[in-house]
Amino acid sequence: MSRADVLVDADWAEAHLSDPKVVLIEVDEDVSAYDGGHIAGAIRLDWKTELQDQVRRDFVNKEQFEELLSQKGVGNDDTVVLYGGNNNWFAAYAYWYFKLYGHQDVKLLDGGRKKWELDGRALTADVPSRDKTSYTAQDQDLSIRAFRDETVAAIGVKNLVDVRSPDEFSGKLLAPAHLPQEQSQRAGHIPTAVNVPWSKAANDDGTFRSDEELAELYKEAGLDTSKQTIAYCRIGERSSHTWFALHELLGHKDVKNYDGSWTEYGSLVGVPVAKDV
Amino acid sequence: MAKESIVQGTVVKDGSPVGGAYVRLLDSSGEFTAEVQTSATGAFRFFAAPGDWTLRTLTSGGSTDTSAAAVLGAVVELTVEV
Structure with missing residues (x-):
């Protein structure tokens, strides 16, 4: 790849x-x-x-x-x-x-x-029509999807990468700053998670940074490449961006996206939460 | 509202609103925090924590940085010239 x-x-x-x-x-x-x-x-x-x-x-x-x-x-x-x-x-x-x-x-x-x-490239309002197909999907490849129990068990064991903004990670905000503040019951992050905001993987224009820059970014954040990794955010979309950088661009072997993310974890009863503010 | 601080404004070029511009909210260390696209009337809005921020506005013509200070319970209104 x-x-x-x-x-x-x-x-x-x-x-x-x-x-x-x-x-x-x-x-x-x-x-x-x-x-x-x-x-x-x-x-x-x-x-x-x-x-x-x-x-x-x-x-x-x-x-x-x-x-x-x-x-x-x-x-x-x-x-x-x-x-x-x-x-x-x-x-x-x-x-x-x-x-x-x-x-x-x-x-x-x-x-x-x-x-x-x-770039000033063309956009259109015309909606195309495509002929119906007979699509066949595979069973879910759970080697790339993490669930809550696995995520709790990963504390202190696997790499946990929290890709939200620093203020969401610290517990100051519950959602990105352009959205109304609601969602999970508690603010903060999963203990032992490192905070590497998804945005660090992208340039201002939205393109991904180079492989060299990405490798350096996650190395500096302390990601141990010999360990398995679970990425999470608020609802699993920004962490898909980081999953893409780690798994598809850098070729890390065992990377999962926790799509339940903070809206699930931050509402669980009894799990540990780290809060910096 | 009392618990939030809002930074909002309008992106304009030669006095006319610029719709579809990308406005990035950067914290005091230059760290990216959020991004929105302006409405047809050039408007944008952030729920930003109190403190100093930089707004980086991207259009097909380039990039412009503007300073903003968010205050708890207040709406800070800005005009960004590109």
Whole structure:
């Protein structure tokens, strides 16, 4: 696995806009962003209504994911290129999610919507239509997904990487500073976690930093590469961004994303919490 | 509101609002904290902890840094010229 296998730049995407085997998919926190304009030919995926079970807190199951991608016209052998706003947070989340269900060829558009817009590249409001497919998903690859018990057991044992902002990590804030402050019952972080904000893995324009810079970043933070790693944030989207950097770009072998993240951990009864303020 | 401090404002170019600009909130050590995109009327808003912040505004024309001081229970209003 190398950077070129998992990350494409805007020039590559532009050159493949009419490639029938390449499916561009926009995934945003603000799902209305797509309506205002998206990359030509791109379809939309709603991380909240389409990727989550609408009753329980969990993902849609394998059959629902198969039905979803079939309806969207995504084939098993298609190259899926994901992009979105918020420095690709939700696109990285979708990338991890596609990997969870075993999609072979999935890539992220480096820099996402932001880089595309800052480059002054074209967006369109035209919604493409794709023929229905018969998509087959794999069982979830749980080697990349961490649950709460495993995360509690990882305290002091595995690398725990908290990728939220410093104020969320310390316990000063419960959510990123651009969102209303609500969510978990307690503020703080998992004891022994190191704080490497996801943003340190990205440049101002939303593209990922170089492999050398990323390796240095996590080394300086004290990540022991001989240990397994669990990344978490608030709801699992920013930690997908860091999971991508560690697992897909740097090639660390055993890295999991804890999608329950702080909204689950910070509401658990009886677990240890570290708070710095 | 009494428990929050808000930094908000408008991004303008030659007196006209700039929609779709990216505004990054950096803490006093230059650490990235949050980012929003301006509305069609150029507006942005952060729930920032009290203290000194830098707003870095990105447009296709480049990048502009602006200082802001957030105060508990107050709304700080800024105009960013790009």
